[in-house]
Structures are given as structure tokens and as C-alpha cells.
Amino acid sequence: MTEELASVEGAGGAQVTSATPGHDRPRDSAKVGDVNCLRVLLTVMAIWCLGLPGVSAVEISRGPLVQPTPTNAVIQWTTDTSAGGRVYFGLSVKQMDRRANADAVGTEHSVVLTGLKPGTTYWYTVGTARLALATNSFTAPGLSEARTESPAARPVVSAPVVRPEVTKSVVPPVAKAAFDPSKLQVPPARQTWGAPRSLADHFERHGADFAARTADDYAAQAWIFLRRAKAEGLPAKRDEEGVLRVYDPKTRAFASYNRDLTTKTYFKPGRRDYFDDQPGQPVDLNKLVP
Amino acid sequence: MPKKASPTFVCPVCESAVLTEPARSAKTGGGSFEICPCCGFQHGVDDDDKGITHAQARAAWRKAGAKWTSKTQPPPKGWAKTR
Numbered sequence: 001m002t003e004e005l006a007s008v009e010g011a012g013g014a015q016v017t018s019a020t021p022g023h024d025r026p027r028d029s030a031k032v033g034d035v036n037c038l039r040v041l042l043t044v045m046a047i048w049c050l051g052l053p054g055v056s057a058v059e060i061s062r063g064p065l066v067q068p069t070p071t072n073a074v075i076q077w078t079t080d081t082s083a084g085g086r087v088y089f090g091l092s093v094k095q096m097d098r099r100a101n102a103d104a105v106g107t108e109h110s111v112v113l114t115g116l117k118p119g120t121t122y123w124y125t126v127g128t129a130r131l132a133l134a135t136n137s138f139t140a141p142g143l144s145e146a147r148t149e150s151p152a153a154r155p156v157v158s159a160p161v162v163r164p165e166v167t168k169s170v171v172p173p174v175a176k177a178a179f180d181p182s183k184l185q186v187p188p189a190r191q192t193w194g195a196p197r198s199l200a201d202h203f204e205r206h207g208a209d210f211a212a213r214t215a216d217d218y219a220a221q222a223w224i225f226l227r228r229a230k231a232e233g234l235p236a237k238r239d240e241e242g243v244l245r246v247y248d249p250k251t252r253a254f255a256s257y258n259r260d261l262t263t264k265t266y267f268k269p270g271r272r273d274y275f276d277d278q279p280g281q282p283v284d285l286n287k288l289v290p
Numbered sequence: 291m292p293k294k295a296s297p298t299f300v301c302p303v304c305e306s307a308v309l310t311e312p313a314r315s316a317k318t319g320g321g322s323f324e325i326c327p328c329c330g331f332q333h334g335v336d337d338d339d340k341g342i343t344h345a346q347a348r349a350a351w352r353k354a355g356a357k358w359t360s361k362t363q364p365p366p367k368g369w370a371k372t373r
């Protein structure tokens with residue numbers, strides 16, 4: 001794949017940055033479908049690149065974010081330098097045969113895909129007229145899902161579209177009795193950490209943020225943090241997939257939990273507005289955490 | 291009943307199919323918070339907090355020898371052959 005991409009680059013002189021779940025399959029599964037997929041993909045990229053020498057690199061600095069409705073989707077992303085915006089999309093990686101363009105050149109890109117079928121999964125590649133920057137998929141909600149008033153399922157009216165609304169600070173802190181973690185019975189890490197195999201990697205990277213002595217200690221602190229957040233009314237939000245995010249503005253501790261409340265990660269972000277920029281709606285932890 | 295192999299997703303940084311979920315949710319736009327066991331990039335943290343682009347991370351990882359980074363999660367069979 002790398003070599004073939006390189007040949008595409010050579011033909012067009014443009015840099016193709018692949019960031020693709022569907023494009024780069026495991027190398028040992030070179031089946032016919034994959035070969036066809038590669039061919040179509042390379043054709044798309046070749047069309048993108050042909051005859052356009054000396055293009056300077058453009059990179060995605062944020063996104064792409066997708067806001068689908070049953071029949072439309074808005075795809076938004078940010079590039080590090082000013083560029084046009086284009087999206088190729090279709091029913092599979094092999095079949096991204098439709099395209100849509102952004103209205104203006106800039107660093108903030110917003111492209112509306114229309115004529116989608118409800119409940120259907122689409123693959124898309126965002127980029128400029130010259131470069132493919134990222135590929136991913138989304139599913140347009142079914143009509144019944146759309147009636148449930150989810151903010152992301154509201155019909156998109158027309159471009160230009162503003163960036164998704166970011167929920168600012170949430171449940172206001174409520175004065176309560178001091179939280180006492182010593183009364184808690186913390187379950188073992190294999191029960192509280194969502195992907196136990198990954199715990200050591202998270203501990204190695206973030207354990208020092210909390211002066212954790214061991215991976216188990218780190219996992220226990222993440223578990224306790226959610227109980228403290230509930231007791232102290234710390235800001236929390238939950239996204240459409242049930243992923244929970246909790247933040248303590250005082251200590252700058254941030255944690256994310258799966259739908260079953262097992263921990264995804266626990267760390268201290270460097271950016272003050274990191275939590276505000278996360279997806280999700282405010283949630284009352286008293287209703288969520290036993 | 292035979293157990294289904296768990297699906298893997300391609301890391302947009304190192305391009306290895308080793309992630310247990312998409313690096314970024316197509317539905318919510320949120321990062322997975324998964325640390326790629328191959329290149330070590332934490333999706334939703336290294337990008338959204340530290341502002342490192344995939345291309346920058348990829349270049350740095352390759353420059354450092356494109357090694358498997360997780361000390362506790364072993365690489366899948368045949369991983370070394372693909373590098």
C-alpha cells in the first residue's frame with residue numbers, strides 16, 4: 001500500500017496523507033476485494049493528484065466531525081493552512097463515487113452531503129481538491145431514531161453550518177458533606193478498567209498526574225474520582241454512545257468512562273478548555289452512578 | 291460456539307490494524323482515548339489536548355524506528371513483517 005501510494009504521489013507530485021480505517025487493511029489479507037478496493041481508492045487518489053505539481057502539504061488539525069440526519073450530513077474539519085474543502089463519499093470504501101465541495105477556501109471546512117438514505121452507512125474521504133486527508137464512515141440515522149429529538153439528528157438546513165455546539169460548564173456544584181473515600185470498597189482493577197490489557201499503558205503515561213504508585217492504585221483512583229464527582233457535583237457529560245466524561249476544574253483531573261462505568265482513561269489535560277470541547281450533554285451523576 | 295475474533299481498527303497514525311475501536315467516533319466526533327499499542331498515540335488526547343497531528347506523530351514514530359511501543363500488549367502475529 002505504501003509503495004503504491006508513493007507511486008501516486010510521484011505521478012501527481014502531491015502528498016497523500018492516509019488516515020484511513022478502511023483504506024489500510026491488515027497487509028496479510030490481500031484478498032480480491034481488497035485489491036479491488038485498492039484500485040478504486042488509488043483511482044480516486046490519482047484523480048485527486050494528477051497534473052497538480054508542487055502542492056504544499058495541508059494537514060488536518062481537527063476533525064473530521066460528522067453530524068448526520070436521516071438524509072443529510074454535515075462534515076466539518078480544520079486544516080493547519082488555508083485550503084479548499086472536498087468530500088468524496090459513497091456506500092463503501094470501494095465506492096466513494098459522489099462528491100461535495102465546501103463553499104469557501106479557508107482553514108475551517110464544512111461540507112453538506114445530501115440525498116442520503118436513512119439508516120445507511122456511508123464512507124467518506126475529506127480533503128482538498130488535491131489531497132485526500134482522512135477517511136472514515138458514519139451511519140445516517142433511521143427515521144424513527146431522528147424523531148427522538150437528539151440534537152445531532154435535527155435536520156441540517158443549509159450550508160454554511162456552524163461548528164457543533166459545545167456544551168459549556170454543566171451541573172452546578174452543590175455544597176455537600178466532604179467526600180470520604182476511605183469508606184469506599186474499591187473493586188479490583190480488572191473489574192473497574194474497561195480494557196484491562198491497556199491499563200499498564202495508561203498508568204505509564206498518566207500515573208504521575210495523580211502520584212499513583214502502581215497501575216492498580218491508578219485504576220482505583222480513577223474509580224474513586226467518579227464517586228467523588230458524584231458526591232461533589234463535578235461537571236460531567238455523556239455522549240450519544242454513552243461515553244461519560246467527568247472533569248474537576250480545581251484539580252484539572254479528567255476521566256472518561258464506558259457506558260458500564262468502567263474506566264477508559266484518567267489524566268490531567270494541559271488545555272483548560274479540553275473538557276468544554278468534548279462531545280456530550282450535561283448529565284446528573286446521581287442518576288447514573290450507584 | 292466458536293468465538294468471533296474481536297474487530298480491529300486501523301490506527302490513523304501508524305496505520306496498523308490494532309485498535310479495539312475507531313480512533314474517533316463517527317457519531318460523536320469524540321476520541322476513543324485508546325492508546326495505540328503500536329505507535330503509542332492516544333486518540334483524543336495527543337491530538338485534542340496536545341495538538342499533535344497524525345502526520346507529525348507518524349513522522350516522529352517512524353524517525354524513532356517505528357517500534358512497537360506497548361510493553362504489556364504484544365504485537366499481533368506477523369506485525370514485524372509489515373514494517
Ligand SMILES: [Zn+2]
Nearest residue numbers: 301304326329
Ligand atoms: Zn498507532
